[in-house]
Amino acid sequence: MTEAATAPHDHGPVQARPTAVAVRGVSKTFGNGASAVTALDDVSFDVPQGSFLSVLGPSGCGKSTLMRLVAGLQPASTGTIEVAGGTPDEMRRAREFGIVFQQPVLFDWRTVEQNVGLPLQIMGRPKGEARERVEHMLELVGLSDFRKHRPWQLSGGMQQRVSIARALTFAPPFLLMDEPFGALDMMTRERMQTELLSIWASNPGTTVIFITHSISEAVLLSDRIVVMSARPGRVLKVIDVDLPRPRTDETRDSKEFVDVEAEIRQLIFSQEGR
Amino acid sequence: MSTATATRVRNVVAPLVIFVVFVSLWQAQVFNDLFGLETFAIPLPDQIVEAAGDNTAELWRAFGQTFTAVLLGYSLGNGLGFVLALLLLALPHGAARRAGAAFTAFQALPIIAIAPLVALWVPDSLWFKACVVTIMVFPSMLVYAWRGMSGVPPESLELMASYRASTRQILTGLRIPAAVPQIFTALKYTTVLALIGVVVCEILKSHDGLGYEIHDALQLFSTPLAWAAVGILALVGIATYTVLVVLERALFPWAARRG
Amino acid sequence: MSLAPGTKGRERLITAAVVVGVLALWYVAALLVQSGDDPLAASKLPYPHGVIEQIVDNRSVLAEAGWTTLKQALIGFAVGAVVGIFSSVVMAQAAWLEAGVIPFILAAQMIPMIALVPIAQNIFKNDDVTRIFIAAFITFFSVSIAVLRGLKSAPPPAYELMSSYNAGRAKTLRYLRLPAAVPMMFTGLRIAAPLSLVGSVLVDLSGAQSGLGYLMLAAITFGSEGAAVLWGAMIVLLALGFLMTQAVVLVERIVAPWQPDLRHGKA
Numbered sequence: 001m002t003e004a005a006t007a008p009h010d011h012g013p014v015q016a017r018p019t020a021v022a023v024r025g026v027s028k029t030f031g032n033g034a035s036a037v038t039a040l041d042d043v044s045f046d047v048p049q050g051s052f053l054s055v056l057g058p059s060g061c062g063k064s065t066l067m068r069l070v071a072g073l074q075p076a077s078t079g080t081i082e083v084a085g086g087t088p089d090e091m092r093r094a095r096e097f098g099i100v101f102q103q104p105v106l107f108d109w110r111t112v113e114q115n116v117g118l119p120l121q122i123m124g125r126p127k128g129e130a131r132e133r134v135e136h137m138l139e140l141v142g143l144s145d146f147r148k149h150r151p152w153q154l155s156g157g158m159q160q161r162v163s164i165a166r167a168l169t170f171a172p173p174f175l176l177m178d179e180p181f182g183a184l185d186m187m188t189r190e191r192m193q194t195e196l197l198s199i200w201a202s203n204p205g206t207t208v209i210f211i212t213h214s215i216s217e218a219v220l221l222s223d224r225i226v227v228m229s230a231r232p233g234r235v236l237k238v239i240d241v242d243l244p245r246p247r248t249d250e251t252r253d254s255k256e257f258v259d260v261e262a263e264i265r266q267l268i269f270s271q272e273g274r
Numbered sequence: 275m276s277t278a279t280a281t282r283v284r285n286v287v288a289p290l291v292i293f294v295v296f297v298s299l300w301q302a303q304v305f306n307d308l309f310g311l312e313t314f315a316i317p318l319p320d321q322i323v324e325a326a327g328d329n330t331a332e333l334w335r336a337f338g339q340t341f342t343a344v345l346l347g348y349s350l351g352n353g354l355g356f357v358l359a360l361l362l363l364a365l366p367h368g369a370a371r372r373a374g375a376a377f378t379a380f381q382a383l384p385i386i387a388i389a390p391l392v393a394l395w396v397p398d399s400l401w402f403k404a405c406v407v408t409i410m411v412f413p414s415m416l417v418y419a420w421r422g423m424s425g426v427p428p429e430s431l432e433l434m435a436s437y438r439a440s441t442r443q444i445l446t447g448l449r450i451p452a453a454v455p456q457i458f459t460a461l462k463y464t465t466v467l468a469l470i471g472v473v474v475c476e477i478l479k480s481h482d483g484l485g486y487e488i489h490d491a492l493q494l495f496s497t498p499l500a501w502a503a504v505g506i507l508a509l510v511g512i513a514t515y516t517v518l519v520v521l522e523r524a525l526f527p528w529a530a531r532r533g
Numbered sequence: 534m535s536l537a538p539g540t541k542g543r544e545r546l547i548t549a550a551v552v553v554g555v556l557a558l559w560y561v562a563a564l565l566v567q568s569g570d571d572p573l574a575a576s577k578l579p580y581p582h583g584v585i586e587q588i589v590d591n592r593s594v595l596a597e598a599g600w601t602t603l604k605q606a607l608i609g610f611a612v613g614a615v616v617g618i619f620s621s622v623v624m625a626q627a628a629w630l631e632a633g634v635i636p637f638i639l640a641a642q643m644i645p646m647i648a649l650v651p652i653a654q655n656i657f658k659n660d661d662v663t664r665i666f667i668a669a670f671i672t673f674f675s676v677s678i679a680v681l682r683g684l685k686s687a688p689p690p691a692y693e694l695m696s697s698y699n700a701g702r703a704k705t706l707r708y709l710r711l712p713a714a715v716p717m718m719f720t721g722l723r724i725a726a727p728l729s730l731v732g733s734v735l736v737d738l739s740g741a742q743s744g745l746g747y748l749m750l751a752a753i754t755f756g757s758e759g760a761a762v763l764w765g766a767m768i769v770l771l772a773l774g775f776l777m778t779q780a781v782v783l784v785e786r787i788v789a790p791w792q793p794d795l796r797h798g799k800a
């Protein structure tokens with residue numbers, strides 16, 4: 001387990017931090033022969049320790065696949081991924097990853113608190129400790145009053161908050177999120193973004209890899225953005241975002257925010273024109 | 275993908291292996307020894323095939339009697355069910371929903387219980403079987419067809435309304451096509467119901483058909499012939515079901531994909 | 534779903550009207566049938582009060598026969614369900630075994646198992662054992678295919694989630710696949726419940742000397758004398774089938790209230 005000593009809102013320039021995840025020349029091909037599809041092609045980037053990194057790209061750029069490679073759920077075809085000095089699979093076995101999918105993937109047969117406690121139960125943590133931890137997480141995501149509810153009794157945004165609480169309940173050093181707000185309406189989505197930032201702030205040292213197709217979402221949340229192109233998925237550019245933290249809803253209206261957003265949009269559109 | 279090919283090979287080879295092993299063990303009297311039963315209680319596969327070969331004409335006639343009744347009852351039952359579903363559609367929604375729920379409960383009943391009563395009312399063997407099958411089959415078609423036809427998204431109905439489509443046009447252009455997957459589910463499910471109905475009738479009272487053949491052969495101690503009749507019934511069940519699956523894929527590929 | 538009190542009252546009224554209407558039609562039809570000179574008229578369509586009278590008069594006979602049929606159906610149902618659930622969990626552990634067995638279980642759904650009744654009677658030479666065997670056999674196939682499907686019903690990300698917790702095969706089965714299979718399992722049980730009763734009755738109908746089916750058969754064989762029990766036995770049988778299914782539904786409500794069909798109260 002690795003933990004940054006610095007406070008989350010003030011960890012200096014991302015360039016100066018040690019590398020937690022190193023992706024080097026990674027390609028991923030599905031199928032073989034004539035029907036082979038290249039999802040990712042020669043992708044490289046670094047994720048600094050304790051930072052928030054977004055992978056931004058249109059649908060079909062293989063960004064979800066990229067997350068699964070980092071999480072050790074699938075092997076890369078070529079290239080290497082190093083996570084905290086080991087392979088993704090070793091880190092998966094060491095339970096270093098908390099994952100949030102686009103769908104909340106909550107278990108209908110468990111209550112909200114039982115869903116949040118699922119990883120602790122599987123990992124065999126003592127019951128008392130688990131109960132406290134679940135209680136803390138539910139408070140953090142603001143769902144303490146819904147602990148006895150069933151997932152299907154909650155709105156989409158609340159379900160996704162349960163999913164985030166579940167991912168962080170065992171305090172994994174890495175939080176991997178695959179378009180977690182993609183299925184939510186715009187207003188819920190913006191509220192969830194700022195909430196995610198404050199949840200992250202209270203889990204210092206957690207390194208986040210966040211998959212999204214929303215430029216503004218990536219800019220608001222991230223220290224670093226990996227901009228990708230589609231078919232095959234390639235890295236267009238890696239952009240560091242040094243907007244001051246804490247970032248709030250006002251950040252969206254700031255000139256710096258709009259400038260970074262415009263830069264990325266132009267980058268993507270100039271690529272599409274070619 | 276090589277794993278996909280491997281899966282496909284496995285899906286064909288594994289059942290074949292199990293089948294061959296099973297039949298070989300059976301032929302080698304392993305089951306007879308296991309249960310301590312003589313071959314006149316559990317006949318061997320070759321005896322069954324031989325019995326079928328020796329009694330082709332008799333089995334063929336019995337098959338014809340059974341299958342005619344199945345077809346007749348199946349068509350009547352499914353037809354009746356569909357017509358009733360259309361009627362239900364014409365009712366106000368609340369009443370239709372309650373009637374639908376009543377027929378769903380109907381499905382959970384051991385309807386076969388009415389067979390002896392039908393036997394009193396309809397002495398003719400063929401029509402006795404057909405009536406029992408009709409009564410067994412129609413609730414399923416009614417419930418499925420009605421659910422399919424009434425379950426179209428409200429937006430689709432609004433779209434049709436925006437074209438000023440007539441009730442008939444909404445029925446033929448929207449409701450019936452939308453219900454095709456459910457209608458086929460009912461058609462497939464009711465094949466086995468129809469067979470069960472006919473076999474029960476034949477064992478119970480009729481003096482013809484494969485069901486009676488099983489009963490009769492056992493009375494005459496020709497067990498292999500009874501097993502042959504059971505085997506034919508099994509094949510009829512699998513064949514009719516398969517025909518429907520093939521028909522559905524050929525006629526309504528879009529529906530088969532969803533189902 | 535909440536209905537306004539007025540609507541509820543109206544719905545009750547409609548139900549009552551339908552029941553009265555059906556009874557009235559029944560009386561008229563029975564009157565028509567019995568006014569003819571058919572000696573079997575009393576069996577073919579007795580008056581509703583006649584049926585109730587039959588059931589009350591023959592209650593001990595009906596209860597005994599009903600219990601005979603039901604008891605064996607229940608035992609067979611339980612045995613078939615347990616064996617079906619257990620074996621499908623085992624089958625789901627080995628892909629090749631599952632692939633090898635599934636076509637046969639699927640085919641079994643298309644076959645009129647009931648045809649095995651005379652065969653089973655011939656083998657066991659014992660009506661009780663035959664009833665249990667047939668009920669268990671029918672239940673086994675319904676339940677095992679349902680559970681096999683249910684064990685596969687969890688979406689791929691759920692497996693990825695379990696993998697990210699480094700949950701092994703046993704834990705994935707316990708925490709994900711088994712609970713996910715529960716709704717399908719109950720669907721299988723609900724289908725099997727009346728079928729196991731049908732299997733049991735058919736043993737009565739084809740030569741057993743006891744049970745509801747035997748009573749019915751005796752009724753039509755002895756003509757007007759037996760008429761008394763035909764309708765009574767039929768209605769008891771239908772009621773038993775209905776109750777068995779309802780019992781499964783009740784257990785489902787207790788065991789799996791989260792099941793999609795049983796949900797209510799979205800926040």
